[in-house]
Amino acid sequence: MSSKAVTPDLPKHFQGKWNRRSYHVLRELGRGANGTVYLVSQDGVRRAVKVGAEGMDILMEVNVLKSIQQGRDSKVGPLLCDVDDLVVNGKPCTFYAMEYLEGEQLDRYIQKEGEEWVPVMIVQLLARLDVLHRHGYIFGDLKPENIMVSRTDKTVRLIDFGGVTKLGNAVRQFTEEYDRAFWHAGDRRAEIGYDLFSAAVMMVRLTVGKERWKSSQSGPRHTGLLCDIIRKSDSLYPYRVPLLKAFHGKFATAQEMRAELLAVLRERTVEKPQKKASAAAGKAGGGISGLFVASLLLLAGTLYYAWFM
Amino acid sequence: MKEATLRQILVVTDGCSNTGMSPVAAAALAREQGITVNVIGVIDKSEMGEKGEREIREIAEAGGGLCDIVYPQQLAQTVQMLTRKAMTRTIHQVVNKELKEILGDSGIEELAPDKRVQVAGMVDELGEKSSLNVVMLVDTSGSMKPKLSAVQQAIHDFSISLHSRSGKSRMAVGSFPGKHKYLDIRIPWTDKVEQAHQLTSDLTMSGITPTGPAIVEAIALFEQDKLPSSLQERYRDEAENDDMNGSLRDHVF
Numbered sequence: 001m002s003s004k005a006v007t008p009d010l011p012k013h014f015q016g017k018w019n020r021r022s023y024h025v026l027r028e029l030g031r032g033a034n035g036t037v038y039l040v041s042q043d044g045v046r047r048a049v050k051v052g053a054e055g056m057d058i059l060m061e062v063n064v065l066k067s068i069q070q071g072r073d074s075k076v077g078p079l080l081c082d083v084d085d086l087v088v089n090g091k092p093c094t095f096y097a098m099e100y101l102e103g104e105q106l107d108r109y110i111q112k113e114g115e116e117w118v119p120v121m122i123v124q125l126l127a128r129l130d131v132l133h134r135h136g137y138i139f140g141d142l143k144p145e146n147i148m149v150s151r152t153d154k155t156v157r158l159i160d161f162g163g164v165t166k167l168g169n170a171v172r173q174f175t176e177e178y179d180r181a182f183w184h185a186g187d188r189r190a191e192i193g194y195d196l197f198s199a200a201v202m203m204v205r206l207t208v209g210k211e212r213w214k215s216s217q218s219g220p221r222h223t224g225l226l227c228d229i230i231r232k233s234d235s236l237y238p239y240r241v242p243l244l245k246a247f248h249g250k251f252a253t254a255q256e257m258r259a260e261l262l263a264v265l266r267e268r269t270v271e272k273p274q275k276k277a278s279a280a281a282g283k284a285g286g287g288i289s290g291l292f293v294a295s296l297l298l299l300a301g302t303l304y305y306a307w308f309m
Numbered sequence: 310m311k312e313a314t315l316r317q318i319l320v321v322t323d324g325c326s327n328t329g330m331s332p333v334a335a336a337a338l339a340r341e342q343g344i345t346v347n348v349i350g351v352i353d354k355s356e357m358g359e360k361g362e363r364e365i366r367e368i369a370e371a372g373g374g375l376c377d378i379v380y381p382q383q384l385a386q387t388v389q390m391l392t393r394k395a396m397t398r399t400i401h402q403v404v405n406k407e408l409k410e411i412l413g414d415s416g417i418e419e420l421a422p423d424k425r426v427q428v429a430g431m432v433d434e435l436g437e438k439s440s441l442n443v444v445m446l447v448d449t450s451g452s453m454k455p456k457l458s459a460v461q462q463a464i465h466d467f468s469i470s471l472h473s474r475s476g477k478s479r480m481a482v483g484s485f486p487g488k489h490k491y492l493d494i495r496i497p498w499t500d501k502v503e504q505a506h507q508l509t510s511d512l513t514m515s516g517i518t519p520t521g522p523a524i525v526e527a528i529a530l531f532e533q534d535k536l537p538s539s540l541q542e543r544y545r546d547e548a549e550n551d552d553m554n555g556s557l558r559d560h561v562f
């Protein structure tokens with residue numbers, strides 16, 4: 001039995017065995033290591049349904065989604081809507097239905113909108129991670145493919161909870177490029193620093209683009225390579241201190257890293273406008289003003305956050 | 310309280326066996342003795358070939374394990390994932406069997422989903438805490454040569470994964486074909502593989518691929534592993550009765 005592509009194709013229409021909700025399958029959204037995700041319609045409402053052949057893995061994801069559902073924390077990932085079984089080719093399969101997150105994967109979003117968005121998105125991401133961490137989990141398999149930017153309000157949400165691991169256990173799933181152990185910077189025990197390391201690598205990867213990144217990937221890996229990239233990149237250089245701290249596990253919480261990135265971001269948004277305007281008038285203009293608004297929103301968010309605590 | 314010990318053989322290969330006993334039969338034999346067999350096919354640009362793919366699938370099926378076919382770059386993460394998933398599966402099966410005994414016919418599938426979510430949490434915890442012994446069998450026939458540095462990386466990397474678990478974990482590494490036998494033990498049972506370990510030094514590159522015999526020899530490693538050799542004879546029977554079922558029963562309920 002293969003670990004992949006074991007999900008049988010869904011019928012056009014199906015009904016859950018226990019809760020008896022009916023679903024119409026609209027199209028496949030994506031296929032991965034743990035299952036397949038479909039866009040469906042349930043009573044005219046669009047939902048995403050994840051089906052996998054290994055029921056236990058699917059149920060573990062449900063476990064985590066459930067525990068982060070409460071109140072304003074729900075923004076971490078999609079809302080959980082239903083957990084049930086269906087029968088495909090006479091074989092019972094477990095599935096769950098969740099809120100359909102309309103938007104784009106973070107890497108595609110950055111590719112389209114420009115690398116200026118990277119710090120803004122990472123800062124948002126860290127707020128999400130902080131919530132997850134406070135529930136006693138780390139995300140584990142942090143990578144651009146598992147982060148969605150919602151189409152309407154440009155907020156980031158985590159998808160794919162297959163790597164989510166209880167603090168202290170061994171990380172359940174990872175991707176080498178973003179994995180601390182693979183960079184020889186630690187082990188795979190689930191600690192907050194594991195996620196923060198991935199977040200920092202992701203920031204580098206998203207800023208330099210796919211080609212640059214690929215070309216720097218040959219040979220044995222160590223964080224020195226990442227430092228080289230940061231040194232050579234005008235966009236990353238200002239963030240070198242928080243990035244380095246993340247590589248070396250110096251942050252105790254996602255909130256700490258977020259605050260340091262935000263401080264740099266704030267400084268840059270204040271000093272930047274004139275320089276940038278002359279360099280990149282025209283096309284970039286819209287993007288930058290959009291970005292500026294997003295940064296302002298973030299700053300407002302911090303205040304709100306501080307107020308709340 | 311006794312702890313469950315999970316035993317796995319992980320075969321890393323790039324093609325078909327061509328010598329000795331059928332690897333599928335060997336895998337069935339392993340499974341019979343409570344050892345799960347997982348297989349990873351490593352390919353370069355070229356395809357695996359239908360025959361190779363089928364063999365890989367059949368070995369894993371007979372061995373009660375999982376398989377995957379990947380590029381060398383993905384090897385490390387695949388080793389970890391396959392191992393973990395196979396572990397979850399084994400525990401799931403055992404728990405399911407226990408449930409059937411308690412609830413009559415119905416196993417986990419008959420539980421309502423919200424109850425099953427709880428079982429899943431338990432299965433996951435058990436997976437984390439139980440002891441795990443893995444023998445990695447590396448195909449070192451001629452065609453594997455360009456992939457061996459990736460394999461070596463993956464071995465060291467796997468050792469990190471094992472180290473990160475809460476449960477006790479050990480691994481051993483063998484390569485086939487061996488110099489004089491079908492299998493050479495490259496790294497005896499250990500709980501940590503140093504990065505400096507060189508798999509490529511002192512290798513016999515040859516055209517034969519004795520996957521089946523290598524699996525059979527690996528089974529013997531587990532027998533050795535159970536008790537110190539001085540005690541092996543005396544306690545053999547008891548050791549064999551102490552299968553995973555029994556110990557898991559104590560652990561779960």
Ligand SMILES: Nc1ncnc2c1ncn2[C@@H]1O[C@H](COP(=O)(O)OP(=O)(O)OP(=O)(O)O)[C@@H](O)[C@H]1O
Nearest residue numbers: 029030032033034035037048078099100101159160
């Ligand atoms: N709630 C959702 N809303 C919209 N799209 C989604 C949602 N959940 C998943 N998707 C899409 O489906 C794809 C596959 O989902 P997911 O990552 O959960 O699968 P997986 O089997 O865990 O894959 P992986 O190999 O990354 O572990 C995602 O990349 C995403 O594009």
Ligand SMILES: [Mg+2]
Nearest residue numbers: 032145146160
């Ligand atoms: Mg994914």
